[in-house]
Amino acid sequence: MTLPTLLEAPPRDAGPAPAAAPPRRHARLDRTYLVMLVPVLALFSLFIVFPALTGVLFSFTNYAGYGDWKFIGALNYVNMFKDPTILQAYLFTFFFALVSTLVVNVLSLALALALNAKIKWRTGMRTLFFIPMVLSGLVVAYVFNYLFSNTIPALADSLGFTPLASSILSDERFAWIAVVFVTVWQAAPGVTIIYLAGLQSIPGEVHEAAELDGAGGFRKFASITLPLILGYLVINVILGFKGYLGAYEIIVALTGGGPGTATQSVAMKIFSGFTGGDYAYQMANAVVFFIITVAISLFQLRIIQRRGVSL
Amino acid sequence: MTVPTTIAHPPVQPTDATAPPSRRALKAPKESYKVNWPLTIVLLVAALTILIPLYFTVVMALKGPSQTGGTGLETPNPVEFANFPAAWVTVGFGRALMSTALVTVFSVIGAVLASSMVAYAIARNWERRFFRASYVYLLSALFIPFPVLILPLIKQTAVLGLDNPVGVILLHVLGGISFFSLLYIAFIRSIPVEIEESARLDGASTWQVFWRIIVPLLGPMNATVAIFAFLGAWNDFLLPQMIIADPTLQTLPVVQNLFQGEFNTDYNLAFASYLMALAPTLIVYVLAQRWVLSGVMRGAVK
Numbered sequence: 001m002t003l004p005t006l007l008e009a010p011p012r013d014a015g016p017a018p019a020a021a022p023p024r025r026h027a028r029l030d031r032t033y034l035v036m037l038v039p040v041l042a043l044f045s046l047f048i049v050f051p052a053l054t055g056v057l058f059s060f061t062n063y064a065g066y067g068d069w070k071f072i073g074a075l076n077y078v079n080m081f082k083d084p085t086i087l088q089a090y091l092f093t094f095f096f097a098l099v100s101t102l103v104v105n106v107l108s109l110a111l112a113l114a115l116n117a118k119i120k121w122r123t124g125m126r127t128l129f130f131i132p133m134v135l136s137g138l139v140v141a142y143v144f145n146y147l148f149s150n151t152i153p154a155l156a157d158s159l160g161f162t163p164l165a166s167s168i169l170s171d172e173r174f175a176w177i178a179v180v181f182v183t184v185w186q187a188a189p190g191v192t193i194i195y196l197a198g199l200q201s202i203p204g205e206v207h208e209a210a211e212l213d214g215a216g217g218f219r220k221f222a223s224i225t226l227p228l229i230l231g232y233l234v235i236n237v238i239l240g241f242k243g244y245l246g247a248y249e250i251i252v253a254l255t256g257g258g259p260g261t262a263t264q265s266v267a268m269k270i271f272s273g274f275t276g277g278d279y280a281y282q283m284a285n286a287v288v289f290f291i292i293t294v295a296i297s298l299f300q301l302r303i304i305q306r307r308g309v310s311l
Numbered sequence: 312m313t314v315p316t317t318i319a320h321p322p323v324q325p326t327d328a329t330a331p332p333s334r335r336a337l338k339a340p341k342e343s344y345k346v347n348w349p350l351t352i353v354l355l356v357a358a359l360t361i362l363i364p365l366y367f368t369v370v371m372a373l374k375g376p377s378q379t380g381g382t383g384l385e386t387p388n389p390v391e392f393a394n395f396p397a398a399w400v401t402v403g404f405g406r407a408l409m410s411t412a413l414v415t416v417f418s419v420i421g422a423v424l425a426s427s428m429v430a431y432a433i434a435r436n437w438e439r440r441f442f443r444a445s446y447v448y449l450l451s452a453l454f455i456p457f458p459v460l461i462l463p464l465i466k467q468t469a470v471l472g473l474d475n476p477v478g479v480i481l482l483h484v485l486g487g488i489s490f491f492s493l494l495y496i497a498f499i500r501s502i503p504v505e506i507e508e509s510a511r512l513d514g515a516s517t518w519q520v521f522w523r524i525i526v527p528l529l530g531p532m533n534a535t536v537a538i539f540a541f542l543g544a545w546n547d548f549l550l551p552q553m554i555i556a557d558p559t560l561q562t563l564p565v566v567q568n569l570f571q572g573e574f575n576t577d578y579n580l581a582f583a584s585y586l587m588a589l590a591p592t593l594i595v596y597v598l599a600q601r602w603v604l605s606g607v608m609r610g611a612v613k
Contacts, residue, residue, distance in 0.1 A: 293454070
């Protein structure tokens with residue numbers, strides 16, 4: 001899991017407990033370690049860090065993706081803030097990420113509790129509910145595309161339920177519901193596994209003690225289970241939110257950003273810079289997106305540290 | 312980066328995650344607790360959300376064009392197996408499968424080797440500033456959203472002649488380094504240095520220690536990283552779509568967009584192709600589900 005390890009990781013000063021024994025501290029560096037590390041660092045710099053930096057550089061030019069270019073200062077950034085389609089993409093993306101985070105976590109927590117309870121065929125149930133985790137999100141979204149645009153309208157029609165008789169995907173007001181639905185379908189298993197791991201880390205005696213004290217089902221959940229898995233909840237919310245902000249393939253396969261631009265995400269907008277002739281402009285968009293993402297991550301980390309949630 | 316963020320990375324409790332079901336299965340074939348039937352029934356109903364789309368994909372793939380109308384949920388009659396070979400030819404499935412398999416195999420091997428090597432070097436030299444700084448440097452990539460990199464990366468891979476599956480493999484490996492070396496470093500820190508030191512006294516070099524002692528000890532974590540890397544590479548759409556220039560080298564998820572043309576009505580062919588694209592991971596998962604789930608759960612909180 002990224003965050004827990006990340007937060008706790010920088011092994012405070014002396015590091016990996018055993019390795020920190022004093023005699024090693026002044027030992028000569030074994031070159032082999034450099035051979036293991038440096039080539040990977042070099043490639044990492046070339047293919048991850050360098051593109052990020054050139055991207056920032058190009059965001060200050062008028063580069064169209066081909067041909068000549070020159071520096072134009074912060075003009076791209078200024079234009080961006082006046083561009084209603086960009087603004088709309090940001091609004092949609094944030095709305096979508098918020099709703100998805102909420103729905104995914106509520107459902108996954110409920111599912112984890114159920115899969116951890118005294119149900120019949122527990123192993124089989126778990127296997128079944130975790131299936132979406134291994135499937136391609138894109139192909140799954142193609143399947144749902146057909147279900148939403150043909151099967152559900154046909155069913156609704158035969159049942160005489162007119163509100164659903166036309167495809168939800170072509171309805172500007174409700175297409176986002178389909179996008180959230182498929183996102184939840186695909187993301188819930190991974191999140192559920194994290195909660196399940198959290199639930200299994202709670203010793204059984206804790207619940208038995210609560211039962212002896214007369215705590216009911218909901219009371220047990222609210223006062224015991226939830227506080228004990230708070231760390232897992234925080235991880236899921238932070239990682240999920242960041243992931244949904246980058247939403248791309250499910251939207252591409254379901255609505256293509258439509259109808260109109262109703263479900264166009266920021267990531268789709270940025271990728272359009274490759275073919276749309278506004279490379280530098282979309283790079284500026286990407287830089288702003290990067291700053292916002294980092295700001296949100298740092299903000300969430302601050303809150304966690306202040307609350308003293310132990311991960 | 313894509314690889315780590317697209318797949319959920321769960322936590323755990325290495326042993327008790329999967330052990331209880333298996334132990335229970337060995338000791339008492341029937342559940343030893345009082346079964347909560349109402350909840351079981353709720354779950355069975357909820358399971359329909361998983362089963363219906365899968366069922367739908369299968370029946371659609373087995374129908375002829377004349378049976379396609381209506382809800383699409385009707386069972387196929389007659390069953391049309393010809394869709395599979397037809398879809399295979401139409402999308403160039405064999406080629407795409409080969410390309411995907413190659414990308415996946417090398418991405419997994421690369422991720423396991425590169426990440427464990429980097430993690431070992433960093434974990435065993437934590438007292439040196441350069442290694443500590445490298446750690447922070449690699450971690451910082453966890454904060455870079457993929458859309459920020461992609462436009463410059465497309466240009467860069469093209470210039471370097473890496474606008475092909477090799478480039479995709481390289482990017483999968485490098486993109487996964489941050490997250491995977493985190494997992495490995497946490498794991499290596501729990502391996503006592505004494506084990507290595509006795510081997511060194513016997514004259515083993517650092518490479519020999521790494522290959523003969525560390526890599527085998529990393530076994531469970533290698534499995535976890537391999538599962539994440541496998542799912543990330545096999546199901547990836549974004550990187551191949553953006554990086555691979557030659558359509559004949561495209562991977563399975565990307566070639567599925569062939570059926571997305573506005574006037575395409577070959578739904579049965581499309582679903583036969585979807586089913587073939589979904590089947591490999593689904594089959595592997597069902598066969599090895601206990602192993603996969605425990606691996607995934609290990610990948611998280613300690």
